[in-house]
Amino acid sequence: MKTPSAGVALGVLTAVNLLNYVDRYIPAGALPLILVAFGLSDTQGGLLQSLFMLPYAIVSPLVGVLGDRSRRFLIAGTGVLVWSVATFGSGLAPTFAVLLAARILIGVGEASYTVVTPSLLGDYYPPERRARILAIFYAAIPVGSAVGFAVGGAVGTYLGWRWAFYIAGVPGIAMALLLMTFADPRRGAKENRPVAVPKATQPPGPLSPPASWRSLTARRSYIINVTSQTIYTFAMGGLAAWMPTYFARVRGIPLARSSITFGAVVCLAGFAGTLLGGHLSDALSR
Numbered sequence: 001m002k003t004p005s006a007g008v009a010l011g012v013l014t015a016v017n018l019l020n021y022v023d024r025y026i027p028a029g030a031l032p033l034i035l036v037a038f039g040l041s042d043t044q045g046g047l048l049q050s051l052f053m054l055p056y057a058i059v060s061p062l063v064g065v066l067g068d069r070s071r072r073f074l075i076a077g078t079g080v081l082v083w084s085v086a087t088f089g090s091g092l093a094p095t096f097a098v099l100l101a102a103r104i105l106i107g108v109g110e111a112s113y114t115v116v117t118p119s120l121l122g123d124y125y126p127p128e129r130r131a132r133i134l135a136i137f138y139a140a141i142p143v144g145s146a147v148g149f150a151v152g153g154a155v156g157t158y159l160g161w162r163w164a165f166y167i168a169g170v171p172g173i174a175m176a177l178l179l180m181t182f183a184d185p186r187r188g189a190k191e192n193r194p195v196a197v198p199k200a201t202q203p204p205g206p207l208s209p210p211a212s213w214r215s216l217t218a219r220r221s222y223i224i225n226v227t228s229q230t231i232y233t234f235a236m237g238g239l240a241a242w243m244p245t246y247f248a249r250v251r252g253i254p255l256a257r258s259s260i261t262f263g264a265v266v267c268l269a270g271f272a273g274t275l276l277g278g279h280l281s282d283a284l285s286r
Contacts, residue, residue, distance in 0.1 A: 021144030029152020052107030077179030079112025084172025135278020142270020153259025
């Protein structure tokens with residue numbers, strides 16, 4: 001087992017993050033087809049796209065604790081394997097209930113991956129470069145979302161919505177097995193610490209979960225960021241979930257075309273904004 005280089009780690013983790021959002025947004029692209037196939041209401045369609053967030057929120061802090069104490073590449077790879085198998089299994093779902101169960105597993109898998117990856121990248125790059133590196137990593141979000149819309153709408157239209165899930169699930173399984181072969185970098189290897197730190201002043205080991213949560217909630221910047229992200233997700237989540245369906249149902253635009261067009265807009269705007277934001281953050285932190 002070998003620790004990958006910084007470039008390899010960044011490339012693989014970013015590629016997997018892209019697959020993460022492909023899998024997440026396939027239901028949005030294929031939603032009109034799924035609604036018809038199972039005879040669902042719009043309320044049920046909304047539940048299909050949002051239910052994964054519940055296990056995601058529950059599992060995330062637990063994975064964070066585990067990530068402080070265990071191999072993070074193994075945790076990430078296990079998460080990718082879970083969500084990829086669940087994505088493939090979504091295409092096999094005989095009922096709406098089974099499809100919902102698969103989406104719950106996807107939430108568990110995605111949480112296991114996204115929680116530990118920023119700390120992995122932080123152990124490869126010094127603080128002054130991290131915003132740019134994370135911008136590259138998170139630029140996979142708009143690109144993956146766009147691909148998810150396109151695969152869901154276009155593949156769903158021409159091959160059937162089940163094939164969209166089959167196609168998306170297979171690459172993730174391969175990437176999961178690759179991640180499991182990686183050894184973690186040394187924790188804190190790139191931190192800018194003083195050359196000599198007296199033993200009495202050295203930071204303790206990982207805090208207990210309650211102490212960690214108290215420390216976080218005492219930080220004003222953390223509360224502001226969480227609140228901002230909540231508002232952002234509320235607004236953008238609804239748009240992302242329903243825009244392809246809106247264009248097809250209300251505007252009469254063919255689903256394949258509407259999902260690809262909407263995905264292209266998300267990709268271009270999100271990619272540019274994410275990269276520019278990373279460079280700006282590095283510049284402001286100097």
